[in-house]
Amino acid sequence: MKKYSVLIVGGGSTYTPGMVLMLLSQLDRFPLRKIKLYDNDPERQEVIARACEIIIHEKAPEIEFLASTNPEEAYTDIDFAMAQIRVGKYAMRELDEKIPLKYDVVGQETCGPGGIAYGMRSIGGILENLDYMEKYSPNAWMLNYSNPAAIVAEATRRLRPNSKIINICDMPIELENHMATILGLKSRKEMDVRYFGLNHFGWWTEIHDKAGNDLMPRLKEHVRKYGYVEDESLYTDPKRDSWHATYQKARDILELDDAYLPNTYLKYYLFQDYVVKHSDKNYTRTNEVMDGREKDVFTACRKVAEDGHCHDDLFDVDNHATFIVDLATGIANNTHERMLLITENKGAIANFDPTAMVEVPCLVGKNGIEPLAMGEIPQFQKGLMEQQVSVEKLVVDAWITGSYHKLWQALTLSKTVPSATVAKQILDELIEANKGYWPELK
Numbered sequence: 001m002k003k004y005s006v007l008i009v010g011g012g013s014t015y016t017p018g019m020v021l022m023l024l025s026q027l028d029r030f031p032l033r034k035i036k037l038y039d040n041d042p043e044r045q046e047v048i049a050r051a052c053e054i055i056i057h058e059k060a061p062e063i064e065f066l067a068s069t070n071p072e073e074a075y076t077d078i079d080f081a082m083a084q085i086r087v088g089k090y091a092m093r094e095l096d097e098k099i100p101l102k103y104d105v106v107g108q109e110t111c112g113p114g115g116i117a118y119g120m121r122s123i124g125g126i127l128e129n130l131d132y133m134e135k136y137s138p139n140a141w142m143l144n145y146s147n148p149a150a151i152v153a154e155a156t157r158r159l160r161p162n163s164k165i166i167n168i169c170d171m172p173i174e175l176e177n178h179m180a181t182i183l184g185l186k187s188r189k190e191m192d193v194r195y196f197g198l199n200h201f202g203w204w205t206e207i208h209d210k211a212g213n214d215l216m217p218r219l220k221e222h223v224r225k226y227g228y229v230e231d232e233s234l235y236t237d238p239k240r241d242s243w244h245a246t247y248q249k250a251r252d253i254l255e256l257d258d259a260y261l262p263n264t265y266l267k268y269y270l271f272q273d274y275v276v277k278h279s280d281k282n283y284t285r286t287n288e289v290m291d292g293r294e295k296d297v298f299t300a301c302r303k304v305a306e307d308g309h310c311h312d313d314l315f316d317v318d319n320h321a322t323f324i325v326d327l328a329t330g331i332a333n334n335t336h337e338r339m340l341l342i343t344e345n346k347g348a349i350a351n352f353d354p355t356a357m358v359e360v361p362c363l364v365g366k367n368g369i370e371p372l373a374m375g376e377i378p379q380f381q382k383g384l385m386e387q388q389v390s391v392e393k394l395v396v397d398a399w400i401t402g403s404y405h406k407l408w409q410a411l412t413l414s415k416t417v418p419s420a421t422v423a424k425q426i427l428d429e430l431i432e433a434n435k436g437y438w439p440e441l442k
């Protein structure tokens with residue numbers, strides 16, 4: 001079997017050690033000859049890299065390891081770039097969340113003004129990395145899960161239309177894992193799903209088992225009572241409490257429209273007032289992540305480097321990230337596996353903008369991905385999606401043209417923002433906070 005060379009872009013990410021352990025657990029179906037890390041922050045990557053080097057040396061010494069902040073060295077001789085960058089890191093995410101909250105508007109990583117601000121920072125970072133990949137390994141594929149994936153996908157569709165980049169999100173996968181547990185199935189792969197939407201903005205329309213039995217009635221009965229919480233006793237970690245509330249809130253989203261099962265991110269657009277009321281303006285999700293995941297991962301990495309070896313219980317293997325290997329092997333082996341991916345609509349949702357970047361089931365093969373037809377969607381979902389996709393397109397317009405007005409319109413159109421006046425106040429603060437990260441707006 002061919003052996004692959006993989007570059008993790010954003011090597012200093014909190015997800016890197018779990019991702020490396022996941023890759024090492026999948027070598028029988030995705031054999032590797034090299035694992036490389038690339039980041040533009042040498043100090044941050046160094047801590048993670050020293051631990052990864054020891055882990056790889058212990059578990060698979062035949063795999064070459066290299067961590068670099070030099071784009072040529074990092075991007076030369078790779079087959080896949082797995083991108084997980086966060087331009088501006090947690091310091092900027094914190095502002096994305098806290099600035100809108102000052103105006104009683106949702107403060108969230110990828111939704112509303114925070115997601116727009118993050119999008120304005122991410123576009124340049126992703127383009128820069130895509131260009132390195134095309135220069136140094138022109139046959140490679142970028143599997144991107146850097147956020148906000150919807151805005152990044154629209155930007156690369158417009159600005160790098162021929163690039164080999166596929167954008168993917170783990171939220172539907174995580175929720176399908178919950179569904180499988182609720183149903184008592186061994187794996188989400190025992191379900192055949194139909195789904196449509198935008199990234200962080202979608203619905204499951206059908207879920208069947210492999211014998212063709214409809215699983216929706218049982219799932220809806222559970223979600224009506226408990227949301228996507230499979231088992232209350234699993235939620236003992238206070239650092240994940242806000243996820244617990246998010247899974248529970250699916251109850252109310254289903255009550256509003258019980259035709260389909262919703263993605264949990266819809267809560268930010270449908271229950272904005274509830275979200276703001278339950279947010280702590282001084283301690284947001286970023287603070288939870290910095291006090292939780294970031295501290296845990298960096299402490300564990302320093303311990304591995306000090307001890308010179310890795311104890312098995314130090315890191316969680318990112319098992320649910322095996323979808324990235326599914327995607328890579330789908331391309332490498334032309335498997336035509338069906339996966340939920342972000343792609344240009346091109347009629348997959350019949351009554352929706354053909355140029356919109358939508359999230360639908362696709363077939364994965366050697367030449368990329370092909371969306372499957374999901375048919376027509378109802379007025380409620382269509383209306384919501386048209387508004388949100390217009391926000392995403394206006395952000396990309398603003399980034400390309402440097403237009404203050406386009407970005408003001410984008411914020412005003414976001415369902416999370418109450419008026420053009422509030423949109424302008426938030427925008428003006430975000431511009432100050434993002435100096436050096438956004439193109440200059442006129």
Ligand SMILES: NC(=O)c1ccc[n+]([C@@H]2O[C@H](COP(=O)([O-])OP(=O)(O)OC[C@H]3O[C@@H](n4cnc5c(N)ncnc54)[C@H](O)[C@@H]3O)[C@@H](O)[C@H]2O)c1
Binds near residue numbers: 014038041
């Ligand atoms: N699509 C999904 O479903 C999904 C799931 C989880 C996380 N994510 C995304 O993964 C990313 C990483 O998340 P995290 O919480 O681990 O963040 P993190 O801040 O720990 O790591 C991101 C790394 O990216 C680096 N970086 C920033 N700009 C860069 C650039 N231009 N080139 C190279 N490296 C750069 C930073 O220095 C940092 O080390 C985020 O974009 C997050 O939103 C996506």
Ligand SMILES: O=P(O)(O)OC[C@H]1O[C@H](O[C@H]2[C@H](O)[C@@H](O)[C@@H](O)O[C@@H]2CO)[C@H](O)[C@@H](O)[C@@H]1O
Binds near residue numbers: 171320
């Ligand atoms: O607030 P964070 O940084 O913990 O998570 C933000 C990301 O949330 C989603 O991914 C989740 C996943 O759905 C969750 O269940 C768990 O497995 O962790 C993942 C990462 O935290 C979302 O899909 C991403 O786009 C967000 O970046």
Ligand SMILES: [Mn+2]
Binds near residue numbers: 168
């Ligand atoms: Mn996501």
